[in-house]
Amino acid sequence: MTMTLAMVTTDSTDPGPLAAWWADQLGGSIVADNDGFYYMVQVPNGIMMAFQMVEATAPGKNRLHLDLVSADRPAEVDRLVAAGATKIADRDGGGFWWTTLADPQGNEFCIADTGAH
Structure with missing residues (x-):
């Protein structure tokens, strides 16, 4: 079986501003916003990042x-x-x-x- 990493996704209670911040920092652009629930960011090296709406984020240090x-x-x-x-x-x-x-x-x-x- 072969898998390919498609994107790295971050949970957020307010994903729009976070997607915009990361797009700005990495020279990327928001390519989809899916009604404010799920933002996709394309960065220049081809990696995709996503930021998805959740009701609450997990407390403590992120594991990834x-x-x-x-x-x-x-x-x-x-x-x-x-x-x-x-x-x-x-x-x-x-x-x-x-x-x-x-x-x-x-x-x-x-x-x-x-x-x-």
Whole structure:
């Protein structure tokens, strides 16, 4: 059996603003809004993201998160914080550096230096 990852979906009590925020940060665009219930975002590298309406999100740390890379991680972190992200911590895994942040609705994600993965 062969499977293909179609998209990464995030639950949200207010998915429209979150979809717009991620589209802006990744240079993508919202390609469907499905009556405000389910937003699809196309990002330039071909990956699809979706944001779907739920009545309540699960409390605590999300078990699945996005790992992003950047040639200038500190500048990208500053840009994301200015756009509404929250910086949680800089991390060092024995010379492997990354930063953990949260999007405006509290979903954690990480940014590592290019070539770190």
